[in-house]
Amino acid sequence: xxxxxxxxxxxxxxxxxxxxxxxxxxxxxxxxxxxxxxxxxxxxxxxxxxxxxxxxxxxxxxxxxxxxxxxxxxxxxxxxxxxxxxxxxxxxxxxxxxxxxxxxxxxxxxxxxxxxxxxxxxxxxxxxxxxxxxxxxxxxxxxxxxxxxxxxxxxxxxxxxxxxxxxxxxxxxxxxxxxxxxxxxxxxxxxxxxxxxxxxxxxxxxxxxxxxxxxxxxxxxxxxxxxxxxxxxxxxxxxxxxxxxxxxxxxxxxxxxxxxxxxxxxxxxxxxxxxxxxxxxxxxxxxxxxxxxxxxxxxxxxxxxxxxxxxxxxxxxxxxxxxxxxxxxxxxxxxxxxxxxxxxxxxxxxxxxxxxxxxxxxxxxxxxxxxxxxxxxxxxxxxxxxxxxxxxxxxxxxxxxxxxxxxxxxxxxxxxxxxxxxxxxxxxxxxxx
Numbered sequence: 001x002x003x004x005x006x007x008x009x010x011x012x013x014x015x016x017x018x019x020x021x022x023x024x025x026x027x028x029x030x031x032x033x034x035x036x037x038x039x040x041x042x043x044x045x046x047x048x049x050x051x052x053x054x055x056x057x058x059x060x061x062x063x064x065x066x067x068x069x070x071x072x073x074x075x076x077x078x079x080x081x082x083x084x085x086x087x088x089x090x091x092x093x094x095x096x097x098x099x100x101x102x103x104x105x106x107x108x109x110x111x112x113x114x115x116x117x118x119x120x121x122x123x124x125x126x127x128x129x130x131x132x133x134x135x136x137x138x139x140x141x142x143x144x145x146x147x148x149x150x151x152x153x154x155x156x157x158x159x160x161x162x163x164x165x166x167x168x169x170x171x172x173x174x175x176x177x178x179x180x181x182x183x184x185x186x187x188x189x190x191x192x193x194x195x196x197x198x199x200x201x202x203x204x205x206x207x208x209x210x211x212x213x214x215x216x217x218x219x220x221x222x223x224x225x226x227x228x229x230x231x232x233x234x235x236x237x238x239x240x241x242x243x244x245x246x247x248x249x250x251x252x253x254x255x256x257x258x259x260x261x262x263x264x265x266x267x268x269x270x271x272x273x274x275x276x277x278x279x280x281x282x283x284x285x286x287x288x289x290x291x292x293x294x295x296x297x298x299x300x301x302x303x304x305x306x307x308x309x310x311x312x313x314x315x316x317x318x319x320x321x322x323x324x325x326x327x328x329x330x331x332x333x334x335x336x337x338x339x340x341x342x343x344x345x346x347x348x349x350x351x352x353x354x355x356x357x358x359x360x361x362x363x364x365x366x367x368x369x370x371x372x373x374x375x376x377x378x379x380x381x382x383x384x385x386x387x388x389x390x391x392x393x394x395x396x397x398x399x400x401x402x403x404x405x406x407x408x409x410x411x412x413x414x415x416x417x418x419x420x421x422x423x424x425x426x427x428x429x430x431x432x433x
Contacts, residue, residue, distance in 0.1 A: 008368045020230075021076070022359060024059065028075025032085040039353035042114050046092030046107050048074070048139055049431060054104035058171060065098030067091070071359060089358055093144045093291045109140050111430035116140065117414050119286075120425040122400055125150065125159040129423045131286045132263070132272065133158060136180025136417075137206065140290075140429075144207070145221040147287075151183030152224050154285055159191050162283045165269065170194045175260050178205025181287035182243060185252055188222040195281055198272075199211040200259040203247060204240050206289040214307035216374070225250055263422045264276045280290045288415070295410045297325065301385030307406045321402050323390050327380055328356045334407055336364035339373035346401055382406075413429035 001196060035041060057080040057153060073110055075085035083103075084090060096107040110116035118140050120408050125133045135154040136147035158172055165171045174184050177199035188195040199205060208303070221229045224245055247254070255276070262273045269282040294309035296302060310330075314337040324335040327349035335347040347365065368374035380394035385406060392399045416426050 004064055020125070024062075024076050024080065026321050028077055031072045031075060032077065032083070035086050035088070039351075040086070040088040040357075042111055042355050043084070043087040043090045043114075044356050045090075045143070046094065046109060046146075047090045048105045049108045050084070051104045051106070052079070052081045054102050055103075055155050056102055057219045058101065058102060059079050060099040061096035061105060064095040064386075065096055066093050068409065086359075088356060089357075092146060094146065108266075108431050109283065111431045115165070115331060115428040115430045117416070117426055117428050119419055120427050124161065125154040126157070126161070131162060131283050131424060132285065132286075134424075135285060136176070136178060136287045137186060137289045138286055147179035148183040148221045148223060148418065149379060151180035151185075151285075151287055152187045153221070153285075155184050155187035155191060155193070155224075158219055158283050158373050163268070165194055165280075165282040168280060169235055169269050170196055170279060172283040172285055173198065173270070173279055173281040173289060175272075175385065176205050177254050177256065178207060178289060179204050181285075181364070182204060182221055184287055185245070185254070186250065188224070188253060189250060190224045191361045197252075197254045197279075198254045198258050198274055200252055201253055202256050203243055204236075205287075207239060214247045221231045269362075290412060290414055294408065294412050295381050297408060298411065299382055299384055302408075304385055304387065304406075305371035305383060306387075306404065307408065309408050309411075311337065311407050314338050314343070317341060319343065319345040319406055320344070320404040322405045322407060323382075323401060324407045325349075325404050325408060326353050326411070327351050328409065328411060329361050330411075331409035332361035332365050334409055335374055336361065336368050338407075339368035339371075342373075345374045346377060347374060348380045348382060349377065350381050352379055 016085055057076055060080050062074045065073050071089040072088050074082055074087045077083045094107050097107050118128055119134050121127050121134050125135055133154050135150040136169045171193040172195045174181050174197040177197055185197045223229050259275045264271050270284050272279045311334040317338055318341050319346045322338050324331055325348050335345050339345045369376055377394050381394050383393050384391040390401045390403045392401055419426055
C-alpha cells in the first residue's frame with residue numbers, strides 16, 4: 001500500500017514537472033522566434049555564452065536571472081539546453097553564471113557579428129600600464145549595480161597590489177564620479193587612502209546626463225561604508241538624491257567640473273594634468289564612461305544651436321517639432337519621452353529594426369506611433385540640417401522634415417586616443433570574455 005502511495009506521489013510530481021517543462025519550452029521557443037523575426041539578436045553588453053556540451057538543461061540560470069519574470073531572457077530550447085532567447089533584454093547581471101551547477105556559462109562581450117572595443121585589463125582590473133586600473137562602463141560594465149561592484153573591487157585590488165603614495169603623492173587618483181567612481185571613492189575613504197576624485201561634470205557622471213525620470217536601477221547594490229542599498233525601480237533623480245545624501249554624510253570631497261587632460265608616468269607613479277592643475281599619484285583608476293565624445297552625424301548644419309546630443313528635460317520641447325536620430329535605448333527613450341511631453345517627434349534610424357533596444361522601449365515607441373505622436377523612419381539617414389527643416393534620405397527618396405530641434409543619440413566614440421596616449425591597449429571582443 002505504501003509503495004502505491006509513493007508511486008502516486010512520484011507520478012504527480014513527474015507529471016507536474018513535465019507540464020512545467022513543456023510550458024517553458026513553448027514560451028522559450030516563441031520568445032526566440034519573435035526576437036529573431038524582429039532582428040533583435042545582438043546583446044548590448046556583457047551576456048552569457050552557454051556551452052551546450054556542458055549544459056544539463058536544469059534551468060537554474062533561468063530562475064537566477066533577475067529580469068524574470070518581466071523579461072524571458074534565457075530559456076530551454078528543443079534540444080533540452082539553455083539558450084539566450086531574448087538577447088537584447090540581457091543587461092549583464094551575471095547571476096546566471098553563478099547559478100549554473102556545471103560551469104557551462106561564460107560571460108562575454110560582443111558577438112561574432114558585432115565586436116566591442118574594450119581596454120585590455122587583467123582579472124584584477126589593471127591595464128597593461130602597471131598602476132593604471134579600469135572599472136565600470138569603460139571596461140564594459142554598463143549596469144549600475146555591476147559598475148558599483150567593480151569600483152569597490154578595484155580599490156581593494158589597488159590596496160592589495162600597489163604601493164602607497166610617497167611624500168606629496170596621493171595613493172590614487174580616481175577619474176570619474178559615476179557609479180564605479182563613486183563606489184571607488186567610498187571604498188578609498190573606507191580604506192583611509194589619500195585620494196582625489198575628478199569628474200568633468202557632476203556627481204553621477206553618465207547617470208547625471210540621463211533624461212529626467214529615467215529608471216536607472218532595478219536591483220539592490222552594495223556600497224562601501226553604506227552597505228546594501230535596497231533601491232528598486234529607482235529613477236535618476238531618486239538615485240542622485242540618495243548619492244548626494246551619502247556624499248554629505250560621509251564628507252566625501254569630489255572635484256567636479258574638472259576634466260583630466262593627460263596622464264603620464266612620473267617616476268614610480270603618475271602625473272595627472274587637469275583643466276585646473278595637476279596631481280601626482282602612485283595609482284590611477286579610470287572610472288569614466290564609454291561614450292567619450294558623442295558620435296556626430298558629419299552633415300551640414302550640425303553646428304546649429306538647435307542640435308544637441310542628449311536629452312535632459314523632455315518638457316522643454318513641448319509643442320516643438322523634434323527629430324531624434326539613433327536606434328538604441330537612449331534614442332528610443334528620448335523619442336518616447338518627447339512624444340509623452342506633447343512634442344511632435346520623428347525618429348530616424350539607419351537600420352531595418354531596433355535591434356539593440358529593450359522591449360519596454362520598443363513598446364513605448366509603438367504606443368506613441370499608434371497614438372499619432374511619433375513618426376518612425378527606418379532605413380533613413382540625415383543628410384543636412386537647416387534652421388527650419390532637416391533633409392532625410394529614406395529608401396531612395398528625399399524627405400524634408402519641418403524641424404525645431406534635433407537630438408542625436410548615435411552613441412559615443414570610445415576615448416581610444418586618450419587611452420592610447422596613456423599607453424593602454426584597446427582590443428576588440430568578438431564574443432569573448
